[in-house]
Amino acid sequence: MLEALYVCRLATAEHLRLLVTPTTASSRYVRAELGKLARAGLVNAVQLRGRTRTKVWFLTRAGAAAAEASPAITARPHRMSAALAAGPLQFHALAVADVLMTLHAYRHASVLDCQVEVSHGQGNAQDPTGSSSRSMVITDAVIRPQPSAVEGGVPPVLFVELDRATTSSHRLADKLHAYDRYRQHRHAASRASSPSSWQTRYPSSEYTFPPVLVVITGPPERAGRRMDLVWNQLKQARRGLLSGLDSGEVAVAGVSHAVLLSHLARPGGLTAPIWTPLNPHAPATPVTLPNLHAAARPPKRT
DNA sequence: GTATGTGGTTACTGGATTAC
DNA sequence: GTAATCCAGTAACCACATAC
Known part of the structure; x- marks a missing residue:
């Protein structure tokens, strides 16, 4: 999940459900895991613009560092922040995440290869x-x-x-x-x-x-x-x-x-x-x- | 009022591990 | 080999907040 967030920069719980548990109907498990990661200081979330009930998740600096420890990750200098995640970049990044997660869920391409x-x-x-x-x-x-x-x-x-x-x-x-x-x-x-x-x-x-x-x-x-x-x-x-x-x-x-x-x-x-x-x-x-x-x-x- | 997303809790299943 | 235990994953509740 950390690696996917590192690649996508921003994702909703539904995006991550497509990636982590694509066969399940509910994102409940993914949200519980995101909650644990948030308490560990590895992820953070802001509200989806225009929709107060939906969160948009991103990696904290600690989360990005943890993801970079994975051999599957190519490190990059860019870091997401709450201000960036809540800003005009959000819709664009989520649209990219839509494409990547759908490609991954239907086995057209791995998110980690994108x-x-x-x-x-x-x-x-x-x-x-x-x-x-x-x-x-x-x-x-x-x-x-x-x-x-x-x-x-x-x-x-x-x-x-x-x-x-x-x-x-x-x-x-x-x-x-x-x-x-x-x-x-x-x-x-x-x-x-x-x-x-x-x-x-x-x-x-x-x-x-x-x-x-x-x-x-x-x-x-x-x-x-x-x-x-x-x-x-x-x-x-x-x-x-x-x-x-x-x-x-x-x-x-x-x-x-x-x-x-x-x-x-x-x-x-x-x-x-x-x-x-x-x-x-x-x-x-x-x-x-x-x-x-x-x-x-x-x-x-x- | 209804629908939706979130978070907390609980119960269940199945696989892996451990103790005997 | 078998039983006990642990843990991850899932579903089903519930309550709450909010948009429509």
Whole structure:
């Protein structure tokens, strides 16, 4: 439970029930355990914004230190506090936790194999802490699906970008552009023929840049409107800002948070045809992740 | 008033451990 | 080998607070 909270940063008791006791109907046991951890000073909680009855749990400094003792945890400098947990970050972090816990509960990916708020393209691209003020882009979640899913054609690494429609769609386009710059980024000391930063950091992805999956949060109707807006803007920007999308190596797709969770919450849900390519030259038809991956893969070298 | 989330308590089950 | 014990996990109560 500590490790999961370390990865997710914030989670409700219901999130942790999905992780710890997914077959039970009640989160009573999880809440009792959280109570023990709180009395031990390892976790703390704040109220869920807008809902006074629901708590949002996070690790204290002592809890984070205890989690870092686990070999499954990659230490990072970030620490959660009650002020941060109660602030505007809360909805965003919980939406990421929704995705991670659902992936874990339905055995699509282990929470401990995922990372949130991952900095990419900084001076040292292999920095395990991912901390740098000079990063090109901070990915909301990096997901490594289970080997069985990868064997079924799902990319070995997925970048997830959560879009709450709280900023302009131009900023989302800017962020996608940043991913394209990261795709081309190499270490300053590297020669042009050397591997890109992302190839060094994600060797399992081989020649294919991990797809950037834009997950639009909010009610499905509003998310659908947002996706139409983003798609049309990218289409208009085909000659300028997002020319990198033409290469076929950056496969960007959008789906609503609610749709994603409803599809993930079933066996084999990772391969549902729910992803609409945001590449301005691709048809706006939902595809599966294996199809997205296959389309982005460069032709075999002979 | 009803529904919901939380926390306290109790009882039960099943597996692991220990004593004989 | 068997009985006793411990403990984790679960469910079912209950009371309380709060939103609708």
